[in-house]
Amino acid sequence: MADRVLELRGLSKDYPAFHLRGVSFSLRRGRIMGFIGRNGAGKTTTLKSMLNIVHPSAGEVRFFGLDFAEHELEIKRRIAFVSGGANYYPNKKLAAITAVTRGFYDNWDEESYQKFLRLFALDETKTPRQLSAGMQVKYALALALSHGAELLILDEPTSGLDPVSRDELVEVFLTLAEEGVSILFSTHITEDLDKCADDVSYIRAGELVFSMPLAALREKYRAVALTAEQAERFRDGLIGCKRAKEGYTALVERGTLEELGGHVAGLEEIMVHLDREAREDD
Amino acid sequence: MIELLKKEFRLFAHPTCWMFLAFGAMLLIPGYPMYIPFFWVTLGLFYSCLGARENNDLYYTLLLPVRKRDTVRARGLFFACMELLQIAACIPFALLRYALKLGPNNAGMDVNLALFGLCLVLMGLFNLLFLPRVYKNPTSVGKPFLFVSIWVFLYIVAAEVCCHALPFFREVLDTPDPQHLGVKLAVLALGALLFALLTLLGTRRAEAIFEKVDL
Numbered sequence: 001m002a003d004r005v006l007e008l009r010g011l012s013k014d015y016p017a018f019h020l021r022g023v024s025f026s027l028r029r030g031r032i033m034g035f036i037g038r039n040g041a042g043k044t045t046t047l048k049s050m051l052n053i054v055h056p057s058a059g060e061v062r063f064f065g066l067d068f069a070e071h072e073l074e075i076k077r078r079i080a081f082v083s084g085g086a087n088y089y090p091n092k093k094l095a096a097i098t099a100v101t102r103g104f105y106d107n108w109d110e111e112s113y114q115k116f117l118r119l120f121a122l123d124e125t126k127t128p129r130q131l132s133a134g135m136q137v138k139y140a141l142a143l144a145l146s147h148g149a150e151l152l153i154l155d156e157p158t159s160g161l162d163p164v165s166r167d168e169l170v171e172v173f174l175t176l177a178e179e180g181v182s183i184l185f186s187t188h189i190t191e192d193l194d195k196c197a198d199d200v201s202y203i204r205a206g207e208l209v210f211s212m213p214l215a216a217l218r219e220k221y222r223a224v225a226l227t228a229e230q231a232e233r234f235r236d237g238l239i240g241c242k243r244a245k246e247g248y249t250a251l252v253e254r255g256t257l258e259e260l261g262g263h264v265a266g267l268e269e270i271m272v273h274l275d276r277e278a279r280e281d282d
Numbered sequence: 283m284i285e286l287l288k289k290e291f292r293l294f295a296h297p298t299c300w301m302f303l304a305f306g307a308m309l310l311i312p313g314y315p316m317y318i319p320f321f322w323v324t325l326g327l328f329y330s331c332l333g334a335r336e337n338n339d340l341y342y343t344l345l346l347p348v349r350k351r352d353t354v355r356a357r358g359l360f361f362a363c364m365e366l367l368q369i370a371a372c373i374p375f376a377l378l379r380y381a382l383k384l385g386p387n388n389a390g391m392d393v394n395l396a397l398f399g400l401c402l403v404l405m406g407l408f409n410l411l412f413l414p415r416v417y418k419n420p421t422s423v424g425k426p427f428l429f430v431s432i433w434v435f436l437y438i439v440a441a442e443v444c445c446h447a448l449p450f451f452r453e454v455l456d457t458p459d460p461q462h463l464g465v466k467l468a469v470l471a472l473g474a475l476l477f478a479l480l481t482l483l484g485t486r487r488a489e490a491i492f493e494k495v496d497l
Contacts, residue, residue: 053344054496076347088342089293100292103285104346 003029004065005151005182006050011059013049018206020045022059025201025211027151027184032177034193034214035186036271037203043186044083046203047155051081063151077105080144083155087136090129094122094139105147113146134165141172151182158192170196190267202271204278214267221251223269224262234260240273240280249273286348286356287363293342294357296333299326299364306372309379313389317438319375320401323368324408324434327361328427331416340420340497351489358413358485365405365477369398386458390442395466396455399473400441406480408434413488417495 006027013020020042027033037043049056052068061068063075089097102108117124120138128136137157144152158166166189173183173196187193193200193214201211210217226234231241231248237257238250251265251273265273302322309319334340343353376393391397408430415426444451454462455469 048497051345052350053341055494072349073347076345081345083341088338090337092293092337096292100285100289101346103288104348 005029005063006184007060007062007065008046008050009060009062011046011049011061012057013045013054014057015045018042018045020049020056020206023203023208024059025208027182027199029150029182030177030180031198032173032183032185032196033199033201033211034190034197034267035184035201035203036188036190036193036267038188038271038275041203042206043188043203044155045206047081047083047153047184047186050153077107077147078149079151079153080140080147080149081153081155082137082140082144082157087128091127093125093127095124097128098124098143101143102146107148109146109148112148113142116142116145132165134161134169137161137169138172145176145181149181151184152176153184155186156188157185158187158189166192167195190271194267197267200267202274204275209274209278217267217270218264220254221265221270221273222254222260222262223249223265223273224252224257224260225249226260230260240276240278242273242276251277283352283356283359286343286352287359289343290356290360291363293337294330294334294339294360295364296326296330298329299323302326303368303371306368306375309372309375309393310382310384312384313387315390315438315442316387316393316397317391317401317404317441319372320368320404321434321438323365323405324412324430327364327408327412328423331423331427335421335423344497350493354413354417354489354492355485358409358481358488361409361413362477362481365402365409368405369402372398380459390456391445391451392456392458394455394457394459395463396469399466399470402470402473402477403480404434404437404441406477406484407437410480410484410487413484414491417488417492420495420497 004026008026009024011020011023023042023046035043035046045054048054050061050068052072063079066075068075098113102110102113116122120135120142122135122139122142128139131139141152158169161169170192173185177183185193185197197214199212200214200217202209221239225244225246226238226241226248228247231238231250234257235241237252239252241248241250249269251270252260252262302325305319305322308314309316344350379393386392391400411430411433412426415429416423445456446452454465459466
C-alpha cells in the first residue's frame with residue numbers, strides 16, 4: 001500500500017457519446033505501467049480525469065496515498081504529465097519556457113536540468129517548433145525530471161517517432177524506473193511496452209479489461225497460427241480468431257489446445273485478439 | 283500567483299499588447315473620439331488570448347502546480363495590469379496635448395481627468411464581459427470579442443452622445459482641466475472603483491465557469 005504512487009478506484013466519466021466506466025488500477029513505485037487500448041478506448045480521458053483536466057463523474061484518484069482534490073498542488077509538484085511532446089508555445093525559445101517553468105517548482109534542480117539538456121542533446125536556443133517529435137518529448141521529460149517528478153504520466157509519448165527514437169526513449173524510461181521513478185505510459189504502440197513495461201492495463205470502450213503484471217499476462221496466453229479447418233474445428237477454445245495473410249491467428253489460454261503449438265503472445269497480439277473477441281461478443 | 287503573473291507577461295502577452303501602448307499618442311490627434319486610444323489595449327488582450335489558444339497555453343498552465351481558479355485570477359490581474367499600463371502610457375500624451383495647446387476636442391469628450399475615469403469604466407466593462415465568455419469555451423475567442431466590442435462601442439457612443447446632449451457632461455466634464463477639477467477627480471475615482479469592481483466580478487465569474495469546463 002505504502003509504495004503505491006497511484007491508485008484509481010471506480011473512475012468514471014460520462015459524455016453523451018462515450019462513457020468511462022469504473023476504471024480501477026494502481027501503480028507501484030519504480031514500475032512502468034503500459035496503459036493500452038485502441039484509439040478512442042478512453043486512455044486520454046482516463047489520464048485527464050485523473051488530473052481533473054476533465055471532471056470525473058465518479059471515482060477516487062489518489063497519488064502517493066493523497067486525495068488529488070485535497071492535495072492538488074503537492075501532488076502536481078511530485079508528478080509530471082507529458083501529453084505527446086512539448087506542444088505548447090511552439091515559437092518561444094526553450095530557454096524562455098524553462099525560465100518560466102522553473103519558477104513554479106521550489107525543488108527545481110538546475111544541475112539536473114543541464115545534465116538532461118546534455119544527455120538529450122537539446123539546444124535551448126531552439127523553439128519547440130524546430131525540434132523533432134522525439135526531441136519535443138525529450139524536452140518535456142527534461143523539464144519533468146528537473147523538478148524531481150516521482151511519477152511520469154505520459155500520453156502517447158512515442159507516437160509519431162521513428163523506431164530509433166522510440167528505442168532511445170524506452171532506454172530512458174528503463175533508467176528512470178531503476179532510479180525509482182514510476183511511469184504510466186499510455187500508448188497503442190505495444191511493441192515499446194514489450195521492451196520496458198512491468199505492468200499492463202488494457203482499456204476497451206471505456207472499460208478496463210485487465211490490469212496485471214506483463215509477465216503474468218504472458219503466462220496467460222499463447223498465440224497460435226491456424227488453418228481454416230483448424231479455425232473451424234477449435235472455434236470454441238479460440239480467443240479473437242481472425243484472418244491472417246496465411247490462414248488464421250488466435251489466442252488460446254495456457255494449458256488448453258496444446259496440440260496447436262504456438263508461441264508466447266506479444267502485447268499487440270493480446271490486444272488485437274482480445275479486442276476482436278470482445279467485438280464478436282458485443 | 284506571482285509566478286503565474288510572470289508567466290502571463292513572459293509567455294501569454296502578445297507583442298501587440300506592448301505596441302498598442304504607443305497608441306496613446308492618438309490623444310494628440312485634433313478632433314478625434316478620445317476613447318479610441320484606450321480601446322486598443324483590449325485588442326492586444328484579444329490577440330494574446332488568440333495566441334494562447336494556438337500555443338496550448340491552457341494545457342501548459344494547468345499541468346503546472348497551480349489551481350485552476352488561480353490561472354483565471356492571474357489572467358484577470360494581467361488584463362488589469364495591461365489596462366493600467368495603457369492608462370499610464372496615455373498620461374504623457376495628455377500632458378503634451380495641454381503643453382502644445384491643441385485646444386478643445388470638437389469631435390467629442392475633451393482629454394481630461396474625467397475622460398480617464400470614463401475609460402477605466404470602459405476597460406472594466408470589457409473585463410466583466412470578456413473574461414467569463416472566453417473561459418466558457420476556451421477554443422472560441424473571436425465571438426466573445428465581437429460580442430464585447432459591440433457593448434464597448436455602444437458605451438463609447440453613449441458617452442460621446444452625453445457630451446453633446448447632457449448639460450452636466452457638456453458644461454462640466456467636457457471641459458479642459460483644471461476647470462471643475464473636483465468633479466472630474468470624483469469621476470476619475472469613481473471610474474477607478476468601477477474598474478476594480480467590474481474586473482473583480484468578471485474574474486470571479488470566469489473562475490466559476492472555468493472550474494466546470496472539461497478540456
